[in-house]
Amino acid sequence: MTLKRIIIAATLTLSLAAAAFAEEPSKAPAPGAAPAMSAPAAPGAPAAATATNAVQSPDPASAATPTKQKRELKANKAITISMFAVIIAITMGVVVWAAKQTKTASDFYAAGGGITGTQNGWAIAGDYMSAASFLGISGLISLYGYDGFMYSVGWLVAYITVLLIVAEPCRNAGKYTLGDILSFRTSPKPVRAFAAISTVAVSTFYLTAQMVGAGKLMALLVGIPYKTSIIGVGILMVGYVVFGGMVATTWVQIIKAGLLMSGAALLSVLVMAKAGFNPIGFFSTIVASPDIQDHVSKLVLKEGVIMSGIDAGQRFLEPGLYLKNPLDQISLGMALVLGTAGMPHILMRFFTVPTAQAARKSVIIAMFIIGGFYVLTTLLGFGAAIHLTPQGITSVDPGGNMATLMLAQQMGADIAPVLGDLFLAFLCAVAFATILAVVSGLVLAASAAIAHDIYVNVIKDGHADQHEQVLAARIREPPGRRALAVLAQVQHGRRHLRPGGRHHRLHRTGDGLPQHDLPESGSCRRQEGRGRPGEEAGGTSGRCYSQREGHQGSRQGKGRRNAGRHLHDGTGEAALHAEKPGHRLHPAGLPGRHLRLPRLPEPALGRDVRRGLRPPEHRLGHGQGRRALIALSQTADKKAGEVFLPGLFAMHACQADDVDPALKTQK
Amino acid sequence: MAEKKYDWSAIARNPKFVELHHRKRAFLFGWWAFSCVYYFLLPIGAAYTPALFKVKVIGVLNFGYVFALSQFFVSWGIALYYAHIANKDFDRLTRELIDELHI
Numbered sequence: 036m037t038l039k040r041i042i043i044a045a046t047l048t049l050s051l052a053a054a055a056f057a058e059e060p061s062k063a064p065a066p067g068a069a070p071a072m073s074a075p076a077a078p079g080a081p082a083a084a085t086a087t088n089a090v091q092s093p094d095p096a097s098a099a100t101p102t103k104q105k106r107e108l109k110a111n112k113a114i115t116i117s118m119f120a121v122i123i124a125i126t127m128g129v130v131v132w133a134a135k136q137t138k139t140a141s142d143f144y145a146a147g148g149g150i151t152g153t154q155n156g157w158a159i160a161g162d163y164m165s166a167a168s169f170l171g172i173s174g175l176i177s178l179y180g181y182d183g184f185m186y187s188v189g190w191l192v193a194y195i196t197v198l199l200i201v202a203e204p205c206r207n208a209g210k211y212t213l214g215d216i217l218s219f220r221t222s223p224k225p226v227r228a229f230a231a232i233s234t235v236a237v238s239t240f241y242l243t244a245q246m247v248g249a250g251k252l253m254a255l256l257v258g259i260p261y262k263t264s265i266i267g268v269g270i271l272m273v274g275y276v277v278f279g280g281m282v283a284t285t286w287v288q289i290i291k292a293g294l295l296m297s298g299a300a301l302l303s304v305l306v307m308a309k310a311g312f313n314p315i316g317f318f319s320t321i322v323a324s325p326d327i328q329d330h331v332s333k334l335v336l337k338e339g340v341i342m343s344g345i346d347a348g349q350r351f352l353e354p355g356l357y358l359k360n361p362l363d364q365i366s367l368g369m370a371l372v373l374g375t376a377g378m379p380h381i382l383m384r385f386f387t388v389p390t391a392q393a394a395r396k397s398v399i400i401a402m403f404i405i406g407g408f409y410v411l412t413t414l415l416g417f418g419a420a421i422h423l424t425p426q427g428i429t430s431v432d433p434g435g436n437m438a439t440l441m442l443a444q445q446m447g448a449d450i451a452p453v454l455g456d457l458f459l460a461f462l463c464a465v466a467f468a469t470i471l472a473v474v475s476g477l478v479l480a481a482s483a484a485i486a487h488d489i490y491v492n493v494i495k496d497g498h499a500d501q502h503e504q505v506l507a508a509r510i511r512e513p514p515g516r517r518a519l520a521v522l523a524q525v526q527h528g529r530r531h532l533r534p535g536g537r538h539h540r541l542h543r544t545g546d547g548l549p550q551h552d553l554p555e556s557g558s559c560r561r562q563e564g565r566g567r568p569g570e571e572a573g574g575t576s577g578r579c580y581s582q583r584e585g586h587q588g589s590r591q592g593k594g595r596r597n598a599g600r601h602l603h604d605g606t607g608e609a610a611l612h613a614e615k616p617g618h619r620l621h622p623a624g625l626p627g628r629h630l631r632l633p634r635l636p637e638p639a640l641g642r643d644v645r646r647g648l649r650p651p652e653h654r655l656g657h658g659q660g661r662r663a664l665i666a667l668s669q670t671a672d673k674k675a676g677e678v679f680l681p682g683l684f685a686m687h688a689c690q691a692d693d694v695d696p697a698l699k700t701q702k
Numbered sequence: 703m704a705e706k707k708y709d710w711s712a713i714a715r716n717p718k719f720v721e722l723h724h725r726k727r728a729f730l731f732g733w734w735a736f737s738c739v740y741y742f743l744l745p746i747g748a749a750y751t752p753a754l755f756k757v758k759v760i761g762v763l764n765f766g767y768v769f770a771l772s773q774f775f776v777s778w779g780i781a782l783y784y785a786h787i788a789n790k791d792f793d794r795l796t797r798e799l800i801d802e803l804h805i
Contacts, residue, residue, distance in 0.1 A: 181766060185748060188741070188773045195737040195777055198784060199730045315761040322762045353756050354748035354766055361749030368745045372738065395788060399781045406774045 111456035118464035133283035143280035144211035145386040152393035156400025161288030174435030176416020182357035187409040189371030196376045198398040205385040206394040214488035231488035234379040238481035249470040275475040291472040299411040305446040306418030322348035326424035380476035722795040
């Protein structure tokens with residue numbers, strides 16, 4: 036349970052930290068925005084500069100039409116809030132459902148490796164398409180035309196790096212976190228610590244931006260105060276992550292990606308319908324729009340270029356309105372292309388699929404979704420520029436972030452006024468879901484780094500060197516077992532029972548004594564299938580197992596089930612037997628023979644277990660191998676099934692099927 | 703503890719492994735480099751050859767726009783091609799290697 040507490044604490048801390056950070060920028064633009072209307076653009080922080088730049092242009096325009104200046108985008112509160120409620124209810128339903136599925140640490144961090152390639156593809160897309168893409172990019176396009184579009188290209192191209200360089204090695208070497216991959220062949224402790232710190236740092240910054248987005252969106256749309264909405268989002272995301280883990284997060288992402296795509300597609304169809312489904316005509320309208328021409332004239336006037344009419348309209352489709360310095364563009368491109376491949380919540384998604392093939396497939400699916408989305412975004416951005424005019428957009432939000440939402444309202448209202456409100460409410464809810472989903476993905480990644488890397492492997496793990504890792508690998512824990520290994524460290528003081536895996540064999544031989552140890556369990560596994568040698572070395576055996584699945588025919592998605600089955604082979608029964616410290620152990624198939632295992636001194640290593648009742652765990656070193664074994668023996672909590680933590684899954688799995696009746700009655 | 707030892711250096715010398723490793727590396731880094739170069743042509747081109755980007759290709763659409771749009775299709779193309787090659791060649795080679803090593 037300690038691990039759960041750590042995760043809860045980490046999640047809370049992160050959300051609080053993000054909320055605290057998020058407070059800052061809310062104040063900065065607020066006083067800045069009003070005076071900026073008249074003040075000349077003063078170079079300052081990039082964000083402020085963007086805001087002032089954008090604000091400048093509507094200045095004279097709003098002077099001409101003063102009514103426009105105070106325009107606000109107001110959603111119909113009743114409809115919007117009920118939409119929000121529906122989205123929250125759906126996602127919460129998913130969380131409740133997922134909480135029932137989530138029993139082990141592997142489930143918690145990596146959905147037990149049971150996510151299919153297609154599902155993961157949607158989830159990656161969901162993770163990636165943040166509010167920045169949905170609202171920000173289309174806003175940029177609506178204000179700066181071509182540069183906004185060019186901006187969005189990098190977001191997709193980045194996935195080539197992810198696909199070719201990162202995805203498969205990630206899945207093969209990683210377990211739950213970035214630290215797992217990096218410490219695969221290096222000195223685990225410092226590398227893990229730094230990987231975890233980097234993950235937390237990246238997540239925190241990303242999180243802050245998302246939280247600010249959530250707060251502003253809510254404040255702007257439904258009038259929920261900034262602070263309240265940030266706290267609300269924080270609570271929701273903690274709920275998703277703590278109770279649902281990776282399974283819930285994945286499904287929240289999938290739902291959100293689906294909603295986002297359908298929203299964007301619907302809006303694009305409406306926009307294109309107005310243009311008579313003629314793309315060329317659509318772009319001609321942009322060039323010919325007097326409002327856009329006017330807007331561009333003012334943008335280029337700042338650089339001392341005088342331009343008007345069709346030329347200015349055409350200029351909207353040419354580069355250089357937003358990213359003026361060549362180095363800006365190149366630096367942005369590098370950040371996008373290389374940065375994406377390092378985002379912890381994206382990398383983490385590759386730990387959820389059973390095979391390298393599934394990882395590959397998921398990236399490709401994600402690429403099509405993301406690419407399609409950005410192509411649609413272009414239509415939305417240009418559509419907003421045509422139908423709302425850049426002046427209208429900046430009068431609501433100088434950064435243009437409300438362009439999509441305004442467009443939704445306008446397009447809907449053109450059909451029927453109620454439809455406008457409804458459509459706006461729908462897109463608001465989608466944007467909200469987007470933020471929630473991205474935020475929970477980030478929080479999950481960060482809490483995995485804290486709990487798994489820092490706590491389990493750095494603080495609690497002395498020295499898991501390569502040798503021990505190989506040993507651990509040879510036991511080849513399926514995900515469930517691996518989970519136990521994680522918990523084992525947490526339940527440090529409670530090691531005294533015999534490693535459960537042994538029971539399996541005990542049961543067969545019936546002599547009540549452990550009859551096999553590591554080598555056998557290794558060979559046992561080998562009968563079932565072969566893993567790849569590379570994986571064997573890294574303590575990633577659970578993955579090996581499913582990797583093999585993939586090789587012998589792409590039965591993706593069965594990894595989880597197989598893992599579960601495997602669990603029964605070796606460890607499940609054990610888990611069932613394990614009781615609380617000092618409780619009696621009842622070896623399978625030997626009713627009446629109760630063994631009480633002594634609590635052994637920790638350094639009793641290297642003894643032969645067969646000589647006594649000494650748990651084989653003590654024969655191993657301090658590393659993962661030992662932990663894995665210890666783990667098998669722990670798993671004690673009777674209430675286990677209710678919580679997500681380790682062992683408990685094993686119990687559950689055993690209860691579900693193939694458990695020896697003798698074992699069951701014993702319970 | 704009769705642990706199964708893998709002779710890593712033997713595996714590393716195995717011609718099948720060498721071939722797999724070489725082909726994978728050449729393919730992955732080659733296409734990655736290509737996609738990077740192709741992508742960076744966009745910001746660099748937009749910054750340093752604005753005249754080229756202004757050339758109208760279809761109606762009011764200029765070369766820059768078409769080029770940016772082509773990035774999407776090139777990316778999808780690379781992705782599909784990689785999936786094709788990986789499923790056809792790399793996975794097969796990996797399977798053969800594993801069978802040969804009896805692991």
